[in-house]
Structures are given as C-alpha cells and as structure tokens.
Amino acid sequence: MNCFSWQRAVIKVGSALIAPEGDQCSGRYLLELARFITASRLAGKEVILVSSGSVAAGRSKVTVHHPASIAEKQAMAAIGQMKMMANWQRFFDFPCAQILLTADDLRDRTRYVNIKNTLREILKHHALPIVNENDTVAVNELKVGDNDNLAAYTALVAQADTLIICSDIDGLFTADPRKNSDAKLIPKVEHIDDSIYALAGGAGTSVGTGGMRTKIQAAQKSTQSGIQTLIVNGKKGQTFDALLRGEVPGTLFTANGSPKKARRLWLSHTLTTCGVIHIDEGAKHALTHKGASLLPSGIKQIKGEFNQGDAVEICCNNQVVAKGLSLYNSRDLLQIKGKKSADIAAVLGYESTRVAVHRDDLVLI
Numbered sequence: 348m349n350c351f352s353w354q355r356a357v358i359k360v361g362s363a364l365i366a367p368e369g370d371q372c373s374g375r376y377l378l379e380l381a382r383f384i385t386a387s388r389l390a391g392k393e394v395i396l397v398s399s400g401s402v403a404a405g406r407s408k409v410t411v412h413h414p415a416s417i418a419e420k421q422a423m424a425a426i427g428q429m430k431m432m433a434n435w436q437r438f439f440d441f442p443c444a445q446i447l448l449t450a451d452d453l454r455d456r457t458r459y460v461n462i463k464n465t466l467r468e469i470l471k472h473h474a475l476p477i478v479n480e481n482d483t484v485a486v487n488e489l490k491v492g493d494n495d496n497l498a499a500y501t502a503l504v505a506q507a508d509t510l511i512i513c514s515d516i517d518g519l520f521t522a523d524p525r526k527n528s529d530a531k532l533i534p535k536v537e538h539i540d541d542s543i544y545a546l547a548g549g550a551g552t553s554v555g556t557g558g559m560r561t562k563i564q565a566a567q568k569s570t571q572s573g574i575q576t577l578i579v580n581g582k583k584g585q586t587f588d589a590l591l592r593g594e595v596p597g598t599l600f601t602a603n604g605s606p607k608k609a610r611r612l613w614l615s616h617t618l619t620t621c622g623v624i625h626i627d628e629g630a631k632h633a634l635t636h637k638g639a640s641l642l643p644s645g646i647k648q649i650k651g652e653f654n655q656g657d658a659v660e661i662c663c664n665n666q667v668v669a670k671g672l673s674l675y676n677s678r679d680l681l682q683i684k685g686k687k688s689a690d691i692a693a694v695l696g697y698e699s700t701r702v703a704v705h706r707d708d709l710v711l712i
C-alpha cells in the first residue's frame with residue numbers, strides 16, 4: 348500500500364455517501380469519516396470539507412415535474428443544504444462553517460482573495476469549513492458543475508497539500524467495476540494523460556455527478572499544482588483507519604513538484620482568458636528564460652477584445668507559452684504593439700506603464 352503524509356487536506360464527500368438512498372441525508376457513512384476528521388485535527392492537521400448532497404437531501408421535499416426544472420432543482424438545493432449542514436454538525440463539538448461558491452467567485456481576483464482570507468480565519472478559529480457549490484444561484488454558465496473539480500479549486504485556494512476524494516468505490520480501476528468484473532484497482536498514478544481518462548466511466552448512482560472523469564480532472568488540476576490527490580472508498584470504515592496510519596487504501600495521484608504561489612495557481616487554473624497576445628521569439632525567451640515581464644515591443648498581434656486586468660493567453664508561433672493579466676485593454680495594445688517603451692506615451696496620448704503583462708501576473712504554461 349502507498350504511504351502519504353499531509354498537513355492541510357481538502358476532503359471531498361460525494362452524494363453517494365451523504366444520501367445513499369438517493370434522497371434525504373444519512374449519517375450511515377459519515378461517522379467514521381467524522382472520527383477521522385476529529386482525530387486528524389487533534390493531531391494538529393487542518394481539514395476543509397467539500398460536501399455534496401444538498402440536491403439529494405432536498406429531493407423528497409420538492410414536488411418535481413420530470414425532468415425537474417432549474418428552479419425546482421435550486422429549491423431542492425436550498426432546502427437540502429440546511430439538512431446537509433445539520434447532518435455534519437451533529438458529529439462535531441466544534442463549529443461548522445458554511446461556504447457556498449460559484450465558478451465566478453473563483454475567477455474574480457477580489458472574491459478569490461476574500462475566500463482565501465475567510466478560509467484562513469475559519470481555520471484559525473478551529474471551525475470546520477464546509478464548502479459546496481452555490482446551487483441556488485448558479486445557472487449552468489456560472490457553475491463549476493461538479494464537486495470534484497470544486498474540491499480541486501478549493502484545495503488550490505486553501506493552499507492545501509492534499510486532496511482526498513471520498514466516493515463509493517475503492518479508487519480508480521482499469522474500467523468501471525460496476526460494468527466490468529475484471530477491473531483492477533490502480534494504486535498509484537504518477538502521470539495523468541489520455542490513457543488515464545480513457546479508463547473513466549460516468550457516475551455510479553443517480554445522485555452522483557461526473558463519475559470518475561471529474562475525479563481525474565480534479566486530480567490533474569491538483570497534482571499539477573503540487574497537491575497529492577487520493578481517491579478512497581468512504582463507505583468502508585477501514586479506509587479511515589488506514590488513512591490515520593498514513594496509508595493510501597485506494598488510488599494515490601502523486602503531486603508534481605511543490606505547490607505554486609496562490610496567485611499563480613489562480614492564474615493557471617481558474618481564470619477564463621478573454622483574448623490572445625501573440626509574441627515574438629525574443630519576448631518568449633525573456634519570459635521563459637529570464638522570468639521577465641512582457642513588454643509591448645515583443646508583441647506581434649492581438650486577438651479578441653479585452654479590458655485592462657483581463658486574463659489573456661500569450662502565444663508564440665501559435666503555441667500557448669503563458670497566461671497573464673493584461674495591463675492594457677486590447678484597443679490600446681493594438682496601437683502600441685511592437686513599439687519601444689519610450690514611444691508608448693506619444694502613441695497613446697497618455698503616460699502609462701511600460702509593461703503589457705507584469706511577471707507577477709504571469710504564469711508559464
């Protein structure tokens with residue numbers, strides 16, 4: 348069995364554990380997990396929960412048409428979220444703190460920093476943060492869409508070193524074990540590529556979202572940022588005994604490198620880009636070898652319309668080399684592309700920065 352050690356973990360719990368009957372909230376599989384959380388905290392470790400289950404928990408309280416409308420699902424989530432939080436709180440004698448997020452909250456720099464600060468403060472006060480998607484306000488375009496990916500984003504914003512995904516299956520298998528009895532557990536994954544995605548099937552129950560695919564996506568986001576990721580079976584009590592011994596009773600996705608700085612994590616994973624800046628070879632060399640900022644003189648072309656502060660892709664010979672925040676809007680950049688720093692003020696008619704994308708706001712891809 349693989350071993351691991353950790354200090355701050357995000358633990359994601361799927362609907363299959365919260366609502367094993369497909370609706371309502373159950374404590375059946377949560378007691379052992381709650382014991383693990385309490386024991387880990389007593390050992391000085393920090394835990395953030397990402398809990399699914401609000402829609403399943405509220406299902407029986409809302410009369411729905413088939414298929415359920417968005418408003419009906421949002422009503423289920425609103426009712427079920429209270430039940431889900433109350434279900435957790437009864438296992439702990441320390442306070443639980445509810446955090447509801449949308450994808451937009453993670454994309455916006457100010458809100459992102461607020462989430463980070465709030466998480467830090469909640470942990471400082473020894474409460475247990477419990478995160479879920481804000482299903483009652485988020486329509487599809489605003490959603491992360493599944494709690495596996497939400498848990499990965501939470502691990503990034505919380506600067507966790509570990510993501511533990513608790514599901515109703517022992518880990519990643521060579522095929523969906525519900526459909527293929529020959530499927531074998533894969534104890535360790537060191538590199539996630541298409542061959543790993545090819546193993547993933549959909550959700551195992553009517554309440555699950557995404558199945559193994561979204562768990563692999565979450566593992567990819569996290570491990571790329573230095574966060575080791577585990578998929579374990581939360582239905583089995585012995586899972587948590589093994590975790591307490593530092594063993595991985597499922598699949599371990601090993602971390603690549605050390606965690607990057609929070610700003611860089613946010614830049615690389617959560618920002619949607621609004622345009623593309625094409626640069627020349629000299630600028631590429633300065634960015635990739637000297638850690639330099641991008642100057643207008645190295646810019647060859649601008650694609651798309653964006654505002655000052657928007658995220659852009661930076662490409663050289665049609666290959667993305669970096670992502671960053673533009674200090675100019677696309678109209679102004681079009682005017683100053685290829686120009687020397689000394690000429691910028693004359694071209695634009697106003698004095699501004701010499702830099703198009705600052706190195707602190709830039710992450711190499």
Ligand SMILES: Nc1ncnc2c1ncn2[C@@H]1O[C@H](COP(=O)(O)OP(=O)(O)O)[C@@H](O)[C@H]1O
Pocket residue numbers: 360361362363364513514515516518519520521522523524525546547548549550551552554555556557558559
């Ligand atoms: N290669 C695979 N290995 C393991 N499980 C898989 C695989 N492909 C698909 N699955 C399915 O993924 C399910 C877990 O995902 P899901 O139902 O979304 O649960 P959760 O509610 O925990 O997110 C498993 O029950 C299993 O049926």
Ligand SMILES: N[C@@H](CCC(=O)OP(=O)(O)O)C(=O)O
Pocket residue numbers: 360361362363398399400401402403479480482492493494495554555556557558
């Ligand atoms: N936000 C939704 C859960 C979405 C989701 O990803 O569910 P799951 O696949 O069970 O983790 C809810 O609380 O019902």
